[in-house]
Amino acid sequence: MFDSFIYSLSAVAPIIFMIVLGNLLSRKMLSQSFFDVCDTLVYKLALPVFVFCKLASADLSDLPDSSLIFYCIAIILSAFIIISIFAHFLLPREKRGAFVHGSFRANFSIIGFVLADTMLSSTGVVALACVTPFVLIISNVLAVTTLTLNAPREKQVSFGRFLLTLIKNIATTPLIIGVLVSLPFMIFGIKIPQIAMNSLGYLADIATPLALLSLGAINTHGEKYKIIPAAAVATAIKLILVPTAYILTAILLGFRGDALAVVLILGASPTAVTSYVMTKKMHGDGELARQIVLFTTVLCSFTIFIFAFILKYLQLI
DSSP, rough: OHHHHHHHHHHHHHHHHHHHHHHHHHHHTHHHHHHHHHHHHHHIIIIHHHHHHHHHHHGGGGGGHHHHHHHHHHHHHHHHHHHHHHHHSSSSSHHHHHHHHHHHHHOOOHHHHHHHHHOHHHHHHHHHHHHHHHHHHHHHHHHHHHHHHHHHHOOOOOOOHHHHHHHHHHHOOOHHHHHHHHHHHHTTTTOOOOHHHHHHHHHHTTTTHHHHHHHHHHHHOTTTSSSOHHHHHHIIIIIIHHHHHHHHHHHHHTOHHHHHHHHHHHHOOOOTTHHHHHHHHHTTTTTHHHHHHHHHHHHHHHHHHHHHHHHHTOOOO
């Protein structure tokens, strides 16, 4: 039990430390504009380089079984459909898009690689990197779908405009571009000079620390005590119901070890910060989206710890 406790604590301690530090720095030392620049640097450059380095240097034998990728796509789609049905009957139209988006979309690309350092083997990290583009694509498709369908009637767009928005979001996602650029190196075994890998490695290494600092700098002032009930429900769905469903289904299907840990990371990660930006841009309920991101980010360390502890104690990961 002690080993399980240390394993779980090691997984979440860096997240807690960096998020708290980011919050303190945002209050005492650094401006919000600094963290906005950090977000841009991480999203557009550091994380794509990180993924490129992991995949370009990977051996084809390290790639995950395709069943893990298909499972992740299927379970995200299933969660989206169930949450959408729930929201349709219980929430007004103007809140549905933000609620559904915040309940299913995970901050997989940031929290995932933080957890990978302590929870996964080197092969597991490659598996997570391979799963990431598929998660990003399906998440983008479903996000644009729910926000378009639930937009105010006067803001709704034609199917053609919807399709163009969808294609643009996918084609311009930096992480997906990073994966595509790495494929020739991985498939044909092209070796990148060590001096180039060392240089890229410095850039890749700043991705997760800066990302976590920015997560901690999410604005917690102002209306933090005026909790929207829908945000509390979405938080419970995202951090408890979704990971429980993902993990139990994966166990029943026979996933163990690194594969099950990847599923845990996918399910238990907090809501992606980009969901707030996208929701506002597409005329959804921005305040509801902001609260979901805030609550899931603050509370995710505790729920990840519990899930990791249980799975490690049962010797499933």
